[in-house]
Amino acid sequence: MGINVDDVVVPGDVIQVPNENDKAKFILGPGLRRHADQILVTTSGVLRKKASNVYWVDCHRKRYVPVKGETVLGVVVNKSGDTFKVDIGSSEQASLSYLAFEGATKKNRPDIKIGDVVFAKLLEASRDMEPELVCVDSFGKRGKLGLLQEDGFIFTCSLNLIRKILNPKCTLLKLFGSEIPYDVAVGMNGKIWLKTKSIKESIGIGSAILAAEHLPNEEIIGMCNRVINNLKGM
């Protein structure tokens, strides 16, 4: 019995990919592993497929494993010499060089204190080394990365919820944005930073994001509208 796309899979399952032409390449996302000529599942979840050759396993997970190139939200916990230690929720704290900020030089150090929140990109995420963060792109520009303002609210959620709300099909963040002024930073490590004009709005949007975990996209729209109406009515 073969495994189809959108089936529930468990570790050890073997996936048969269509083998029409040998030239075609397959992209194996998270949760899949190649062993000899077989593709094995390594996490339990739902098998997903995109554009005929991209496969991955959609799983429920709370522990973040750093992956190179992802943007994460971290809290500066230590300052030691040239680097900051940043807690990104992974097994090891990430390091962030003081030179990895826009316009930073040896003389002109960025003004960062312990407890500050940064939105950064993972430059290095190797098995054996500590993850390394940067707050600039390859051109030395800040872009969307960098230090976040102090008056925000941080909360943690599961990694699959993050993927759900960052999916282009999910309109949750935009729906709130059309009615309520707010600033948000969503890290792939399951941390969300939120800044609004009042505490009520922060609580409203925050709990709406957390409630979206077990709702399909259509119900999310209705739930958002209810929250917006309540907030406006107050």
Place this chain on the structure above:
Amino acid sequence: MCKVPPSWVLHYQIQAYKKMHTINDIYKQPEQQIFIPRNNRTTPQHQQTRQREESNARLHNGYSTHRRRNALHTTTTTTTTMCFMKRSKEKAQREQDAEESQAMFSDVITEDMKRGVCKYIIEPSFVPCENLTDGRLSFHGMNPEIERIMQLEQEANRLKVDVKEKDVSDFEMADRYSTLVGTVNRRFSTKRDHRNLQECDSEQRTKKMKFLKPSCD
């Protein structure tokens, strides 16, 4: 010249063979055995190397240069600390470093990638799989800087869609050609027309250059 006991010859043969086929070659042909006994070497490549080794052996009193160099891995450290062995020692060190770095990046650069026959590409991140957006958003002027970048991105996306449909839009094309009308017209006009045109221009020029009396006195 350092003499090497005959019991080490087997080791030297292995080392010399590794030397000839650089590390990349070994990865390209993983199924090939690294060590092949001397009397079994039949392929032209092996014959060639055998000849080379033999000629080297004649030159160097029974030990080929390859062998001598690779003997360093096993010779006592006292020899390597000698002054004249310095370069060889550095080389051995470099090789060891390269091996270590290869082991370190084995999860990034797989052996299949080196072989160039990899059918599967491993993507450890969900972001490209699900086309996730980067989660930094701002609305209604809460963070003008982020909103400006969001707007630029939106425009870039729209342009990308436009470009997919047509390289140059109809309006741009029409604008471009309307500026060319005069230039192309002149090309087909006679000399008399040219002169008329120039006179016209000169009249305009004199008109422009005319002195205007200041009115404020």
